[in-house]
Amino acid sequence: MAKTESTLKNMVLTLLVITCVAGASLGFMYELTKGPIEAAKAAKQKAAITEVVPDFNNNPGEEVYELTSKEGFILKFFPAKKDGELVGIAIETMTNKGFSGDIKIMLGIKPDGSIINYQVLEHKETPGLGTKMADWFKTDKGNQSIIAKHPKTNKLLVSKDGGEVDAITAATISSRAFLDAVRVAYETYTENQSNPTVTSNTSVEEGGTE
């Protein structure tokens, strides 16, 4: 088969045809993968929530509500309920005081405000230093761990700032930022408890007191 000549008409036509076929196939692929992509995102979120709150049998993703912190961040609250009773709330919180930018964590708290667990979702901190926060603040060593502590009764700041928590060695800024994200979550949660701007979808009494 002889090669097609490079006339203007041929060139424009071929490019047009190729682009149309490309566009169509991509549109088709998009429809095909749209569902699985959404499912993957939902699964990832569910995994983060499951990690930080006790056993639940509701669907926190469906009962999510958003609140704005006083710093202007939009936080997502995922209530975890077992047999209708609130057992924990997973809060997607953040801070912009990280060493290299924003840090996002999923914090799990009991309805009374004490910390169950956390998972670092996104960050740009220095590998080997700030990245240690993924496990540092859950490790039961010295005064590192914030698990089971309560932001109201325990001073959740680094010891340099007069608090109770041991910062990551050589990563004070990342540690401060991490605890800041915890503070933002707790403050926004309690702010909403006293001035409810959001009502839950179900008519279950929110257990626990402030």
Next chain:
Amino acid sequence: MSQWNNFSKGFFKENAVFTLLLGMCPTLGVTSSAIDGLGMGLATTFVLVMSNLVVALIKNLIPDKVRIPAFIVVIATFVTIVEMTMQAYVPALFDSLGLFIPLIVVNCLVLGRAEAYASKNNIGSSIIDGLGMGLGFAMALTILGAIRELLGSGKIFGTVIFPEDYGMLVFVLAPGAFIALGYLIAFINQVKKEA
């Protein structure tokens, strides 16, 4: 050239990374772990094979003057397909590879093979060429990834070989990528000379 030679040249004689020095960006950018290197290598292989196939199929329909833009559209289409598929089925790998997935479209290896081989050979040979070059690329990335992961964090493919505290952190960071690849190429050049 026999089909076996066509396939195997991508692994040693004309290895994309070690000999041709093509596709350097992903080679340095995603090899902080063996699994990332392998994932990127396989994604690139898919794009390479599919684009070689399509280019070989329509090579006579494309006027010579617009062949580069035409090849680019074909490659970009398959890159986007890979992007969507990875996001749907291997989201963790998709997150790790990040920006480098769309960058497969500017991987000089892919455009290079389309231009140098697929546009001049039949479909069967082009597919084999794509497979060989792609898998050779994947092999190089996996090897570099394994070396960096081992030296930097004491693991290979996530399996702990020695505790992370004894690792040399620099190897999973930017400088380590350059240095590791430099020594790896030096080593391979030496082996080639003696072979």
Next chain:
Amino acid sequence: MEYVLIVISAIFVNNIVLSQFLGICPFLGVSKKISTGIGMTGAVTFVMVIATIVTFFIQKAILEPFKVEYLQTITFILVIASLVQLVEIILKKVSPPLYQALGVFLPLITTNCAILGVAILALKLEDTNIVKSVVFAISHAVGFGLALVTFAGIREQLDLMDIPKGMKGTPIALVVAGLLALAFMGFAGIV
């Protein structure tokens, strides 16, 4: 103030070549002499800035409103490829000596991952707008040039040295690039 942060971050802290691994091929290929390095930087800056502007508008005016963001890769690379063709044609007419000097490097700019990379990254900036994107693009081009010219300077010196045979050429260049990257790591945390 935010713009100062963008500029410093792009040139030093998140240098496109030395910490983000984009633009490595020209970095290794064109850095043998300082003069070619400067020429390449000029061409890259031009294409990078215009590409970022055009792709920004395409994203905001076409891709997002029509919900076809998945066409981003394909449209962006076509824009870049066409821009490079355009630059070639214009340069040939306007400044033949410069065109000759850049020679084969011009078409190679299309496959410069830094250009596509910066175009995509510009859209990921917080509250991105066209001014921020332009500043971002110019800064990254400067960062590219800084890395390239510094590296070229070192390589010109390396050529005069006695290097073990196995390391000559690419291997030693890579190791030196690694040390340069290590130096740039010192900028982390400034922003």
